Amino acid sequence: MGPNLKPGNTKARILDASAELFMRYGYTGTGLKQIVADANAPFGSLYHHFPGGKQELGVEVIHRSGAMYLELVTAVFDAAPDIVNGVRDCFVGAAEVLRATDYADACPIETVALEVASTNEPLRQATAEVFESWIGGATERFRAAGIDDGTARELSISLIALLEGAFVLCRAARTTEALDAAGKTAATAVETALRGAPTRASTPIPRP
């Protein structure tokens, strides 16, 4: 169909290399020379496939990595016997990946999101869209389990925040302790929400 039957996988290699480098070293911490070197691609090809330069490449990588991570987490949930175990498996799996990569591979867009939040509006918007897609996906899943809409969204945001925050602590400490603790808290939060889901709202709690 297209004019070139063998389009060459140069663009895909550039995207893959960029995704890994951005995840590990951040956006400003990754140079274009290093990207084309890791991708085994000539420098000219980068600006051929991404005329908008580093920023266009960054936007595409953020959306791509965000979609892939959503698929990964979705698969983990689908393989679990119930939602609570699905949440647990996500944190356990994240910890395994972190250890296996010498605490390099955590969230694919977290570092970039913080770096560009106050400096690069198109990139900031891309990270916001990815996070919103994750929140929406999780909310839908919790809603399907009988949790009301508002609680499901709050719960989803909290679980993602627990995961992202644990990533920061784990990478800094070179330990998976934070993911273990956050995973427990996340599972408990889901259980609490489920318990109050089909019946009534949770009972009021006396002040200590």
Add this chain to the structure above:
Amino acid sequence: MGPNLKPGNTKARILDASAELFMRYGYTGTGLKQIVADANAPFGSLYHHFPGGKQELGVEVIHRSGAMYLELVTAVFDAAPDIVNGVRDCFVGAAEVLRATDYADACPIETVALEVASTNEPLRQATAEVFESWIGGATERFRAAGIDDGTARELSISLIALLEGAFVLCRAARTTEALDAAGKTAATAVETALRGAPTRASTPIPRP
């Protein structure tokens, strides 16, 4: 006492400017030229006060900012009537600061922590020490409220993870929704831990 009566506050100005720039734009995203410009300091003074260059400056800023943030949070807790309200006030206060600074000022070391985790060992260690000091401070406070040591530490890690993760989501979305949701989850988690504290462990939960 010292040889110079009027030592000049140049070093302090450099530290203050660096702290703000690192918090907003990250470590690699902040240039030394910009630091001395913001600090109204000559370039030579930077290397006079920090012979180790950008890395030494970074380590000092991380420790300084980490200690200041710990004091700030401690003050919020001390002003609250109880621990649960202290936790709530922390998230509410963080959201206020975030809005007031156009979503620029969140955690003073989070962006740097992610950037340097896999690239700069001295800086990574500095961020790890700061996070550990925060965890230790919170753990001690929860332990004093009657929560057993292990639970107190897990709870502390989870609350800090919730805060850091919410910072990422809020700065990306330019909304404080994530801090609101995470604050609710954090308060609930503390209540749950307190309820199981003086009596027995929490009752087992049936699978949904």
Add this chain to the structure above:
DNA sequence: GATAGAATAGATAGATCGCTCTAGCTGGTA
């Protein structure tokens, strides 16, 4: 084959990076 367009290939520009270097200034001591 001839040809056009896509993709590859890399040299190079202009700006900025962290950092070094040499002065000049200041204030206390001899």
Add this chain to the structure above:
DNA sequence: TACCAGCTAGAGCGATCTATCTATTCTATC
């Protein structure tokens, strides 16, 4: 006054950054 540290002050170095530029190679269609 002479002196000496501590600090200020900024020019300038090599390296690296993003981006541009001109060729060359490949592939599909005429």
